Amino acid sequence: MLQRAARAGRIMRYLGIQLAFFLRQSQTKRNLLALGQLLAVVGVLVLVFTVLFHALMEMEGQEHSWFTGLYWTLTTMTTLGFGDITFKSDLGRLFSTVVLLSGNVFLLILLPFAFIRFLYAPWLEAQLKLRAPRALPEGAKGHVVFCAWDAVTQGLSRKLGEVGVPYVVVVPDPVVAVQMMSDGVRVVTGELDAKATYEAVHAADARAVVANLGDAQNTNVTLTVREVSAEVPILATVEQMESQDLLLLAGATHAMPLKQRLGQQLASRISLRSGELHVIGRFRDVQMAELPALGTPLVGRTLRELGLRQRTGVNVVGVWERGRLVPARGDEPLTAASVPVLVGSEAQFEALQAEVPVGEPSPTTVLIIGGGTVGRAAARALVERGATVHLVEHESAAASRCEGVAHAVVVGEAADRTVLERAGLVEASAVIVTTNDDAMNVYLSIYVRRLRPDVRLVSRITHERNHEAILRAGADFVLSYASLGKEMMFSVLQGRELVLLGEGIDLHALPVPRALLGQSLAQSDIGAQTGLNVIAIQRGEEIEANPAPKTVLNPGDVLLVIGSPAQRSALSERYPDRKGH
Incomplete structure (x- = not known):
């Protein structure tokens, strides 16, 4: 008995909490008012029909009690119509028809809809909101706090899981938080600009806070987090370069202009001189670099013939072939499209550079398709290295922002062959596709590869799932915004330099x-x-x-x-x- 009573008490307490939470919401009062108004209209309608019933029955010479009139009205409006009380005149039957149709509209259509819309659905929503976690457990520490669940943080969460670092996502909408929680995402619901939210997620004890919203929102988040902790590292993404200094002034530890860095990374995959080593990362004393075979003595020779490890100490750990990193095989000759990936020390790379000298700079034209933030960043990086950059942009307003960045800007659709030829596709040694539409990038990669089978084609993608598609389209190197973002943040969290080999x-x-x-x-x-x-x-x-x-x-x-x-x-x-x- 005591156990049953305790269980009943817990149930009543749970229902009481839910009811109190439900009634506390401002929308609930408006919903109940609307439902009450509809019930009042139905009540008035039932009363009027009851009075008219008595009036018409007296005209026919029949007498009934007031309760009988109410009974007849309700049975007729609900379409039960037992048939025990009927009118004999046409006027009475016409009145019965009006009551029947009114019941269909109000009791069978409007009232159920209003009940679901104004009471049942909000009640279910309130239950969902009540299920959303409001705080992390006491003692939580060493985790990473995300301010949004996007492609970057989704990829970063997987990498954090590999090294045993937990994460939590702050979600303002409790309903969305519950849905994400059912998908296995660790969430806490709360307002992103509220100090209490970051106290609830133990930001002061976190490994880092990732502010991955817009520039204005990231600034607000940074200032709010600094109210909770002056020490916790804050990694903030930057949309516009002008906002980088503002975020640092607001208290961000690292302000990351991901789109600008993406453009620079794409540009770095374009070789302007034969034999030029491109260092892609360092891990303490270990360096990783790429050496495009085009224009060097490596073309046509096997790795065994070259004997790079025996002569310089450098090890070839893989070879990029049309966007895919394949194992280094000693008996397969390198082609002009091959890009060996090398590992060694700085001294070993100097010895390699003596074996494969850097060629003299030659006039190089690079065609960039897309004049957005990524395209302009790639253009600036290439111009600084001495390349001639031509850029294609289909919007006049965006093209005007590219003036002074590239040597030539052509306004038009890149899918038009004449536009590409005017932009210099025929003489270009490389093409970079930078639009933010993956489907368009795949389409343009196929088109460019068909027009120029020999050109080096580098492309950006937004979603990692389109990696294989764009490789099949003919891209030589692919990098996504999500991959760059997660690698940059992960390297900061691990306290090491960025190592960016390539997509996947x-x-x-x-x-x-x-x-x-x-x-x-x-x-x-x-x-x-x-x-x-x-x-x-x-x-x-x-x-x-x-x-x-x-x-x-x-x-x-x-x-x-x-x-x-x-x-x-x-x-x-x-x-x-x-x-x-």
Whole structure:
């Protein structure tokens, strides 16, 4: 009995909380008022029909009680119509028809709709809102707070999960928060400009706060977070370069102009001189670089013939072929489109540069399609390096902003062959596609590749899911806004320099699985089993770059590998005892 009473008490308390929350909402009062007005109209209508019933019955010489009149009105309006009380005159039957039709409209259509719209649906919504978490558990720390759930933070959350760092998303709308929570996203509902929200998510104890909204909202978020903590790192995205200084002044630790950096990264994949090394990242003393084979003695020769590792110490860990990083095979000759990815120290790269000297600068024309923020950033970066840049933009207003950025600006549709020819497609050595429409980028990549099969084609995408499509369209190098954003933020959170290999290929730091301890690198056969390429081994504070196959894997070693998320997952599935690092 006591247990039943306690359970009943909990149920009543739960219902009381829900009812109180429901009635506290300002919209609830308006809804109840509207529902009450409709019920009042129905009540008046029933009363009028009851009075008219008595009047018409007296005209026919019939007498009934007032309750009988109410009974007849309700049974007729609800279409039950038992038939025990009827009119004999045409006027009475006409009145019965009016009552019947009125009942259909008010009781069978309007009243159910109003009940659902003004009472039942808001009640369900209030229940959903009540389910949304308002705070993190006490003691939560070391997490990352996201201010929006977009393509960048979705990708970043997966990378944080790989290294065991939790996250939480602040969602202003409780209903949306519940929906995200049902999808497995960790959320807390609260206003983004309220100090109490960041106290609820323990921002002071967080690893970082990511402000990934618009520039004005990010400034507001930054100032609000600084009310809670003066120390927590704040990573703020920047839409306009003019806002970068404002965000830093507001208290942001890092102001990240992702679109400008995306344009610069796309431009950096264009080689203006043969034999020019392009460093794509550093991990302490280990450097990674790309060396386009075009115009160098590498073309037509195999890696075994070149013997770069024996002569310079540099290791070729992969080769970009039409946007795909393929394993370095010693017996396959390099083509003019090949871009080897190299790992080594600064001294080793200097030795390589002596073997493959940088050619003299030559006039190079680069065609950029799209004059938005990304396109203009790419144009500025190329002009600084000495390239001649032509730009195509279909909107006159956007084209006017490109004046002075590129050497020539052509207004028109890039899908028009004559526009591309006027912009210099025929003489261009490279084309960069920078529109923010993935479907258009795929279309233009196919078109450009058909018109110029030999040109180097670099493209931007917005969504990672379109990566394979644009590679099939003919792009030589692809990079998405989401990939750049997540890699930039992850490198800051990890306290290392940005390493950006390309779309779908990441640098991972993985502890050695227990099953492989004591084995040599060759015996572990990690590359053959998973496709991952081991570029270095971290032992405490020391880094051993390009480890030899006979290197023994010891406890505490961390493997620095490059590969896709699928390849990393393959390692996790094969060695489930391995913990994230």
